[in-house]
Amino acid sequence: MKKTHRHLGKFALLLLALMLVLPLFAACGSDEPGDSSVSSSASGDDSSSGPEEPKALVPSLGKADYSGHTLRVLAVEEESVLFEREQFGATEYTSEPVNDAIVSRNALLEQEYGFSLETELIDPFTPFRDRIIMDMTAGTVSYDVATAGLQTVAMLAAEGVFRDLYSIEDSHLDLTAPWWDTASNDDMTLMGKLFFATGDILLLDDEFTRCIYYNKSLIENNHLENPAELVYDNAWTLDKMYEMAQAVASDQDGEGMSVTGSDIWGIVGAAFDTYNLIMGCDAPQAEKNEEGLPQLAMMNQRNVAAFDKVIEIMHDKSCVAWCEQYYAWDHPDAGNVAGNFYKGQSLFLMSTIHVVNSDDLRNAEIRYGILPMPKLDSLQDSYATTCDPYRFQVLSIMKTCEDTEFVTFALEAMAYLSREMVTPEYYERTLKNKRFLDDDDSPEMLDIIFSNRMVDISVAFNWDDCIQYYNNLVFTATPQLASYVESRESSFNAEMEDTVEYLMGLS
Numbered sequence: 001m002k003k004t005h006r007h008l009g010k011f012a013l014l015l016l017a018l019m020l021v022l023p024l025f026a027a028c029g030s031d032e033p034g035d036s037s038v039s040s041s042a043s044g045d046d047s048s049s050g051p052e053e054p055k056a057l058v059p060s061l062g063k064a065d066y067s068g069h070t071l072r073v074l075a076v077e078e079e080s081v082l083f084e085r086e087q088f089g090a091t092e093y094t095s096e097p098v099n100d101a102i103v104s105r106n107a108l109l110e111q112e113y114g115f116s117l118e119t120e121l122i123d124p125f126t127p128f129r130d131r132i133i134m135d136m137t138a139g140t141v142s143y144d145v146a147t148a149g150l151q152t153v154a155m156l157a158a159e160g161v162f163r164d165l166y167s168i169e170d171s172h173l174d175l176t177a178p179w180w181d182t183a184s185n186d187d188m189t190l191m192g193k194l195f196f197a198t199g200d201i202l203l204l205d206d207e208f209t210r211c212i213y214y215n216k217s218l219i220e221n222n223h224l225e226n227p228a229e230l231v232y233d234n235a236w237t238l239d240k241m242y243e244m245a246q247a248v249a250s251d252q253d254g255e256g257m258s259v260t261g262s263d264i265w266g267i268v269g270a271a272f273d274t275y276n277l278i279m280g281c282d283a284p285q286a287e288k289n290e291e292g293l294p295q296l297a298m299m300n301q302r303n304v305a306a307f308d309k310v311i312e313i314m315h316d317k318s319c320v321a322w323c324e325q326y327y328a329w330d331h332p333d334a335g336n337v338a339g340n341f342y343k344g345q346s347l348f349l350m351s352t353i354h355v356v357n358s359d360d361l362r363n364a365e366i367r368y369g370i371l372p373m374p375k376l377d378s379l380q381d382s383y384a385t386t387c388d389p390y391r392f393q394v395l396s397i398m399k400t401c402e403d404t405e406f407v408t409f410a411l412e413a414m415a416y417l418s419r420e421m422v423t424p425e426y427y428e429r430t431l432k433n434k435r436f437l438d439d440d441d442s443p444e445m446l447d448i449i450f451s452n453r454m455v456d457i458s459v460a461f462n463w464d465d466c467i468q469y470y471n472n473l474v475f476t477a478t479p480q481l482a483s484y485v486e487s488r489e490s491s492f493n494a495e496m497e498d499t500v501e502y503l504m505g506l507s
Contacts, residue, residue, distance in 0.1 A: 057112040058414070058416045059171060061409060067114030067402075071298070071410040074131070074143040076124035081391070082357045083198040083203040083426070088119040088147070096318065098203070101425040104418045108151065115410055125152055125390070136161050136400070147202065149397035151467070154460040157195035158499050160506055162396035163404070164193045172412045179419035187455035188394070191292045191504055196394035200419040202410065203426055204393035207354040210276045210385045211449055212241075212374070216438070218264070218347045222248050227371050228441035230450065232376050238277065238306075241267070241348065241374045242313050248347040249319030259321050263452050266319035268337050269350030273322060274314050274470040276350060279386035279454060280373025281306035285466055286458035286496070294457050294496055298485045299471070305374050307470070307481045314474050321346075324475075335360075342366070352388050353449075358437045369439040372449045383452045389459045391466065416486045441500040463495040466486055 056062045077085045083098060090102040120143065121129055128148050134154075135141040146153070146162070154163065158300040165173060166189075175185055180199035190192060198205040214227050224244050245266025252262040261263075283303040287295045297303055313320060325333040341349035342364040355361050356370070372383040372407050401407055427446075436442030459467050469488070473479035485492075 001288070057108060058176070058413045060174065060416070061413055062249055064409065065114050066406055066409070069115040069406050069410075071115060071142040071145065071407060071414075072118065073119045073145045073147065074128075074319070075119055075121055075145050075146075076128050076148045076393075077121040078124055079226045081204070081207070082354065083207060084393075085121060087201075087203050087393075088117065088123055097425040097429055098422065101422045102418075104415070105421045109410075109417060112411075113413060115406070117410075124148055128152055132156055133159065138323055141400040143398065144403070145395055145397055145411065147393055149204075149390045150392045150394050150455070150460050151197070151389045151462055153196045153394050153396055155462070156394065158461060158502065160502070161399055162195045163399055163401065164195060164506060165193060165197055165397065166194050168397070168404050168408060170408070171410040172405070174412060177416070179415040181453075184453060184455045187457060188460065189292070190294065190457065190500060193503055195340075195503070195506075196396045198392075198394045199415050199483045200423050201415040202393045202395065203422075204391060205387070206427070206450065207357070208352045208391040208393070209449060209453055210279070210350075210352055210373055210387060212352060212371040213341065213349040213355065214363075214369050214371060215341065215344060215347050216369055217344065218248050219244075224248070228369060228445060231371060231383070231441075231445065234375075236371065236383070237375045237377055238281070238309050238313065239377070242316075245313075245319045245342070245347055246316075254330040257318060257321070259326055259340060265321050265340050265346040265495075266342050267313070267348045267350065268321050268346045270322050270337075270421040271324040271474050273473045275459075275467075276386060277310045277313070277373060278303070278306045278470065279456065280384050281376035281383040282380055282382075282454075283376070283460070284305075284386075284454060284456040285469070286463075289458070293500060296458075296485070296489060296492055296496075299482055302376070304481055307473075310462055311474065311479055313464055315393060322474075331390075352391075353431070354391075356431065362435075367438050369385065370436065370442050370445050370449070372445065372452065383448055384454055385449050385452060386454050386456060389462075391455070392455075458492075461496070461499050463499065464492040466492060 073088045075088045077089070086102055087098045090099045090106075093100045093103055106117055122131055129152055132146060146156075165171070165175065174180070175194070175197060176182060179201070180197060184205070185194060185197045185199075197412055219227065224247060224293060227236060227244075230240060247266075249257070249266040250264040252264065257263050257265070258267075281302070283297070283300070283306040285296070285298050285303075287297040288294050314322065317325070321337050321340070323329060323334050323337045326337060336350065338349060338360070340346040342360050344364075344366045349355070361368070373385045375383060395411075397404065397407060431446060432443045441468060466488075469484070471482065473484055
């Protein structure tokens with residue numbers, strides 16, 4: 001069901017918002033995040049100089065009055081996904097710190113700059129895509145900004161419905177600022193054009209970043225090395241993960257490994273974790289050349305080495321279980337596979353950050369920790385991780401948007417203030433200090449995960465349905481990456497070139 005929320009900016013709401021966030025703005029004298037101030041400090045040494053001018057809520061934007069303006073957003077919502085509605089649709093205080101920080105942020109923006117936020121929430125994926133195409137065709141677009149999962153938005157970008165964020169002449173966006181995710185945005189830039197971006201203004205980019213969870217009791221009971229120490233020592237690799245998984249896996253009843261019994265698994269996940277593990281080896285399906293043009297990378301030596309090692313692991317049914325070996329991905333019982341981790345019957349779970357905020361893990365009676373994706377080997381420069389391309393969220397400005405001066409101002413202000421008010425509640429308080437109470441290493445692990453995130457541009461645009469390449473191969477008894485990719489190379493390149501040529505012609 002579609003829902004529309006409007007922030008009304010009532011006096012009581014504004015007063016409560018100020019009471020909640022006043023400490024964040026108590027300091028002044030710096031434009032760095034965390035040091036901004038709503039009001040000025042005491043005057044200078046010369047008392048005759050008079051009081052200083054109050055500082056703007058967002059220092060880089062200065063003072064402005066957009067009274068009567070409304071930022072209109074079309075966003076997606078799945079009931080089971082925490083924080084998805086709250087990103088733009090939070091309207092009331094609920095005592096949930098992240099939700100309340102967003103409500104306070106919006107109230108302060110309305111008080112300082114006069115504009116309000118209106119959000120329409122719609123089902124993700126096909127309904128979202130069809131709605132935008134229908135509105136563009138009929139000339140009935142009633143929103144300025146659209147935000148959804150990466151692949152959905154990228155497919156729409158390839159149909160020319162969004163603006164290039166770098167070419168808006170009157171733009172207030174500073175996409176090099178720390179409240180925007182500069183690394184991911186660089187990955188999503190083609191030939192100097194960017195049609196969708198992410199940063200502190202969104203939460204679902206972080207929620208759907210890949211990671212590994214591990215069972216601390218199984219580590220200790222089997223006298224295995226501390227995985228976090230392996231990360232610190234640059235020794236958390238595919239080989240080490242596989243070795244530990246083999247050491248723990250156990251057929252408890254002698255009747256063969258089962259995902260619904262009492263057997264202990266080494267690793268549980270899904271078929272798509274083949275791709276995720278290969279990306280952890282810093283081996284994306286496409287890379288960009290010096291001109292910023294994407295090119296196929298799957299037959300590079302590193303990619304082939306990563307693929308061969310990952311396939312060996314995924315095919316070992318004695319210690320590894322992935323969902324599609326037993327159930328269709330959307331089968332009602334598909335959760336049984338990951339459920340082994342929540343029951344304490346798997347050493348590792350391959351998943352995303354959002355799991356730690358889910359009822360499954362929050363209600364699990366296990367001691368757990370979090371890790372980055374393992375490296376190909378110890379020679380790899382840094383840990384690498386990727387995102388769930390279906391739910392990793394990005395935002396775009398509609399091509400039909402006429403008041404880009406206001407819209408970019410509003411987005412920049414929201415992104416800045418999100419870094420000041422929302423990210424600390426989400427990242428520091430909820431993730432680091434609330435969800436990992438029994439894991440002293442989690443703050444460091446989370447920092448490593450998020451500081452080494454990659455977005456694979458080929459999977460974003462899904463040229464030749466390449467998102468399924470590794471999925472197709474993992475079901476094959478003796479997969480040969482080179483021959484498979486060679487058979488698809490011409491189709492992949494043709495679709496990639498068509499996309500690039502089309503996007504280059506857009507502004």
